[in-house]
Amino acid sequence: NAGVMQNPRHLVRRRGQEARLRCSPMKGHSHVYWYRQLPEEGLKFMVYLQKENIIDESGMPKERFSAEFPKEGPSILRIQQVVRGDSAAYFCASSPRIRYSDTQYFGPGTRLTVL
Amino acid sequence: GIQVEQSPPDLILQEGANSTLRCNFSDSVNNLQWFHQNPWGQLINLFYIPSGTKQNGRLSATTVATERYSLLYISSSQTTDSGVYFCAAWGGEQGGSEKLVFGKGTKLTVNP
Numbered sequence: 001n002a003g004v005m006q007n008p009r010h011l012v013r014r015r016g017q018e019a020r021l022r023c024s025p026m027k028g029h030s031h032v033y034w035y036r037q038l039p040e041e042g043l044k045f046m047v048y049l050q051k052e053n054i055i056d057e058s059g060m061p062k063e064r065f066s067a068e069f070p071k072e073g074p075s076i077l078r079i080q081q082v083v084r085g086d087s088a089a090y091f092c093a094s095s096p097r098i099r100y101s102d103t104q105y106f107g108p109g110t111r112l113t114v115l
Numbered sequence: 116g117i118q119v120e121q122s123p124p125d126l127i128l129q130e131g132a133n134s135t136l137r138c139n140f141s142d143s144v145n146n147l148q149w150f151h152q153n154p155w156g157q158l159i160n161l162f163y164i165p166s167g168t169k170q171n172g173r174l175s176a177t178t179v180a181t182e183r184y185s186l187l188y189i190s191s192s193q194t195t196d197s198g199v200y201f202c203a204a205w206g207g208e209q210g211g212s213e214k215l216v217f218g219k220g221t222k223l224t225v226n227p
Contacts, residue, residue, distance in 0.1 A: 033214065042201060043158075045214035056214060089156060095213070103148065103163040104215060109156060 002027065004094050004107035005074075012113045019079040019086070021110045025094030032075045033093040033104060034067060043091060049075060082114045117142045117206035121218035128192050128225050136187040136221045138202030146205040146213065147178055149187050152220070153198045161187070161200075192225045199223070 005024040013019050025032050030051050035043040045059040049069035060067065064082075069075040079086055089111050093104040118141040128134055140147070149161040162169050162176040164185065169176055173192075178185040189196055199222050203215040 035215075035217075042217035042219045043203070043215075044217070048214060059214065091158060093215075097213075102146075103160065104146075104213075105160060106150070106158040109158065111156065 004092055004105055006090075006092050006107035006110050008110060009108060010111050010113070012115065013082045014115050015083055016081050019082050019112055021077040021079075021090050021092075021112070023075040023077070023092030023094075023107060025075070025092075026096075026105055029094035029096050029105075031095045031097045032069050033095070034075075034077050035091045035093065037089040037091065037109075039088070046077075046090075079112075082112070084114050087112055087114045117144070117204055117216050119202055119204050119216050119218040121200075121202050121221050123221060124219065125222045126224070128223070130192060130194060130225055130227050132192050132225075133188070133190045134192060134223070136189070136200050136202075136223075138185040138187070138204075138218055140183050140185075140202075140204045140206075142183070142206045143180060144178075144183075144204045144206055146215065147185055148203050148215065149176055149185070150201045150203065151196075151198050152201060158201075189223075192223075194225045194227055197223055197225045 034046040037043045047067045048056040064080045089109045091109045092107045095102045120139045147165045151159045164178045166180040173190045175188045199220040201220045203217045
């Protein structure tokens with residue numbers, strides 16, 4: 001059973017460009033979480049999605065950031081008009097959520113560098 | 116929301132030594148996980164342990180939910196154990212979405 005897949009692993013963008021980060025959850029998992037890790041810090045929650053629904057986006061910046069998890073295909077985290085402060089590692093996690101609370105399994109992350 | 120604190124922030128060991136990392140949390144938890152982030156940045160699941168004790172090889176973890184702390188034990192440490200160890204918890208707030216709150220981590224360096 002393949003783990004959580006994220007691509008690209010590294011992404012370089014110039015200020016003002018768009019960044020698209022992809023996450024394919026583990027097989028059978030329909031719950032996806034995105035977290036951001038700024039340099040030398042712990043991870044911080046951004047958004048929680050189920051198929052076709054955003055459940056909780058309380059950690060998402062109000063502007064330029066959006067996320068989706070379509071019926072078919074991976075979850076996408078999109079950052080428009082990137083700025084240097086967006087440089088970070090972005091991790092995706094998935095969970096089967098069979099029980100009330102379940103293990104979250106993390107992908108390898110996408111490291112975004114904004115020049 | 117729940118707060119998670121880890122100690123110590125930094126730990127340097129000689130290969131073969133044992134260590135204990137601590138995670139305190141401010142409220143009752145429904146989910147508590149330990150992770151190892153290796154020097155290449157990969158985040159590896161170690162334990163899902165909202166209560167009780169688990170062991171996996173040289174690593175073991177204990178969570179005492181009533182006293183709001185969890186401990187991660189590393190025995191006979193190896194240089195490959197180096198990295199940052201994170202504790203993350205979810206308190207199960209009513210209507211909450213199971214978002215994990217991470218501590219700031221313990222940076223472990225194991226010297227040969």
